[in-house]
Amino acid sequence: MTDATLPPGPANRNKPCPVCGRAPEPKFHPFCSARCTDVDLHRWLGGVYRVETNEKPDDDLDSGV
Numbered sequence: 001m002t003d004a005t006l007p008p009g010p011a012n013r014n015k016p017c018p019v020c021g022r023a024p025e026p027k028f029h030p031f032c033s034a035r036c037t038d039v040d041l042h043r044w045l046g047g048v049y050r051v052e053t054n055e056k057p058d059d060d061l062d063s064g065v
Ligand SMILES: [Zn+2]
Pocket: 017, 018, 019, 020, 021, 022, 031, 032, 033, 036
């Protein structure tokens, strides 16, 4: 609801991505990627996991890039 009002602080910066638990990217804070941002957004909007995207399924499972 009002996640934007989360208090800023060191503890907040190290919080893992609330969607997948990975380390967050400052660019997508507090998420780790645009995809997770979308997932969370849709979660709030409809409570349904239905993320429409034009991108291909992202199946890279941390394959040591
Ligand atoms: Zn994530």
